[in-house]
Amino acid sequence: MKKDAFPPSIVNLLLAEGQRWKVNGKMREALGTGIIPITASARGGKTSLSYVLIDYVIRHTNRPVILDSFPQRVIDEGLPSHWEGRVSNEKFSDLAKINKPAVWLLDDNAVHYNSRDSMTNSSKLLARAAGVISHFGGGMTVIFTTQLLSGIDLSFLRFTTLAPIIRFIDPDVISQERKEWRSIVQEGQYQLRRVCQDERFRDYFYSSKERVLCPAPFPKFLDKKIDPVKADLLSRPMRYHTEEDRQAMISGEVKRAKKKKKKVLEDE
Amino acid sequence: MNNRELQNQFDRISAARLSKIKGGVSKHIALSNSRSITLRNKLNRMGLEGPHIEAAKAMIDEIGLQGVLENQSLGVRFATMPSSKSKPKIWKGG
Numbered sequence: 052m053k054k055d056a057f058p059p060s061i062v063n064l065l066l067a068e069g070q071r072w073k074v075n076g077k078m079r080e081a082l083g084t085g086i087i088p089i090t091a092s093a094r095g096g097k098t099s100l101s102y103v104l105i106d107y108v109i110r111h112t113n114r115p116v117i118l119d120s121f122p123q124r125v126i127d128e129g130l131p132s133h134w135e136g137r138v139s140n141e142k143f144s145d146l147a148k149i150n151k152p153a154v155w156l157l158d159d160n161a162v163h164y165n166s167r168d169s170m171t172n173s174s175k176l177l178a179r180a181a182g183v184i185s186h187f188g189g190g191m192t193v194i195f196t197t198q199l200l201s202g203i204d205l206s207f208l209r210f211t212t213l214a215p216i217i218r219f220i221d222p223d224v225i226s227q228e229r230k231e232w233r234s235i236v237q238e239g240q241y242q243l244r245r246v247c248q249d250e251r252f253r254d255y256f257y258s259s260k261e262r263v264l265c266p267a268p269f270p271k272f273l274d275k276k277i278d279p280v281k282a283d284l285l286s287r288p289m290r291y292h293t294e295e296d297r298q299a300m301i302s303g304e305v306k307r308a309k310k311k312k313k314k315v316l317e318d319e
Numbered sequence: 320m321n322n323r324e325l326q327n328q329f330d331r332i333s334a335a336r337l338s339k340i341k342g343g344v345s346k347h348i349a350l351s352n353s354r355s356i357t358l359r360n361k362l363n364r365m366g367l368e369g370p371h372i373e374a375a376k377a378m379i380d381e382i383g384l385q386g387v388l389e390n391q392s393l394g395v396r397f398a399t400m401p402s403s404k405s406k407p408k409i410w411k412g413g
Contacts, residue, residue, distance in 0.1 A: 055412040245407045258410070265410040 052268070054111055057104075060214040060260035061087060065104060067112045067152055068190045083152060084190035085212030086181070089256075090200055090236070095219040096253040097196035098286060099273050101156055104194055106270060108154045109137050114192075119143045119157045122291040129284030131272040146180055152189040158196050159289065181211050201229045215259045218267075219243065219252035235259045351383025 055062065059074045066072060068083030087104065091097045105116050116138045118126065126140045141149065143157060184191040199220070217239035220228075228236050239257035242264055247254050255264045275282045284291060337344065347355050358379045362372055388396050 053412055058410050242407055246409065255409075261410070263408045263410045 052107055052110055056107065056268075058214075058258040058261045058263050058265055060258060061104070061216070064192045064212065064214050065108050065112070065154070067114050070112065082190075082212060084185040084192055085214060086184075086193045086195055087214045087216060088200060089194065089196045089216045089218065090198070090220065091196075091218030092198055092221040092224060092251075095251055096256075096267065097198075097218065098158055098288075099253075099269060100216065100218065100256060100267055101158065101194050101196055102273065102285060103268055103270055105134075105138075105154065105156060106131075109134055115139065115149075115151050115153045117141045117149065117153045117155050118288075119155055121158075121288050122293075122296075124291050125284045125288045129281050129288070131270075131281075143180070146184075146187060146191075149191075150188050153191050155191060155193045156196075157193060159198075184211060199224060199228055200232050201227055213260075217243075217257040217259055238262070347380040347383065350387055351380050352386055355379045355383035 054072045062072055063082050064085040064087055066081035066083060068081060070081045071078050089097045089100055108114055108116060118138060118140050120142055121140045123140060130138055217236055220236060220240060225236055242257055243252040243255055246264055254267060256267045257264055271277060273282050273286055359376055
């Protein structure tokens with residue numbers, strides 16, 4: 052994978068701060084901090100593209116990679132060998148404890164950071180984090196996958212440098228997208244339709260910053276024909292959480308349970 | 320929705336249906352004026368044929384079309400010009 056494999060807005064956030072690469076024949080220094088939201092409907096290639104970006108980080112930088120709330124089994128058994136020692140599993144809420152310029156993957160975040168949960172603990176955390184990710188650990192980057200940006204609390208996207216990526220979005224769902232994003236999402240769908248062979252447009256992605264299409268390579272480690280177990284561990288990581296954890300993710304019971312406990316302690 | 324918007328909507332529906340009758344109507348009927356049709360018919364009845372007659376018919380149509388377009392906005396007139404379809408922009412590295 053070449054250092055300029057992706058449009059400049061994306062490379063700018065993936066490389067570490069100050070790392071140099073060539074853009075239009077001139078050397079440029081990377082910013083190394085910001086948010087890369089990847090938007091696509093289910094089975095639209097969000098997770099696989101985020102792994103491609105992480106693979107780029109591992110090959111071209113020495114930044115640590117953190118997979119937010121991934122099941123330990125996926126970390127232990129699912130990672131490609133050249134990722135070993137570079138990837139860990141932390142909660143995004145432990146952001147302040149990480150003193151390195153990490154690249155975070157927050158996968159399928161509509162569940163955790165939904166706008167309906169606005170100002171719950173996790174959303175508050177995100178809103179605050181957006182303002183400080185450039186300071187913590189020498190500048191962090193967050194790769195963020197979601198089915199629609201309308202599901203995300205806007206605070207997270209307001210305060211930092213963005214490099215949005217658009218993939219296939221179900222035509223019946225586009226009308227539900229935020230009005231600020233809808234036209235660019237529709238433009239992305241039009242551009243993808245012009246070049247993609249795959250019916251869910253997984254062969255290219257659209258970088259909204261440069262308004263350019265980019266070929267999306269499919270990593271070998273996700274190929275089910277090579278290693279079906281590893282491929283499944285990485286393509287559907289949330290499946291490998293315990294049933295209790297999966298239930299808690301959907302119902303938000305973890306948060307409620309913690310709040311209740313606190314109240315009881317206060318009453319005592 | 321005000322009257323002008325309703326009229327525009329009705330125009331669009333009419334135009335869409337008109338173009339579907341027996342495979343649609345030719346450009347000089349749809350977008351030119353009655354004089355274009357009359358002159359074309361006259362030339363046909365006179366049995367005149369050849370490239371110079373085709374050129375005359377084209378000129379009649381063009382004058383009629385311009386008559387229609389001169390009441391339109393610059394944007395609409397500009398959009399009627401032939402243009403090549405832009406190629407999709409694909410990232411090929413810096």
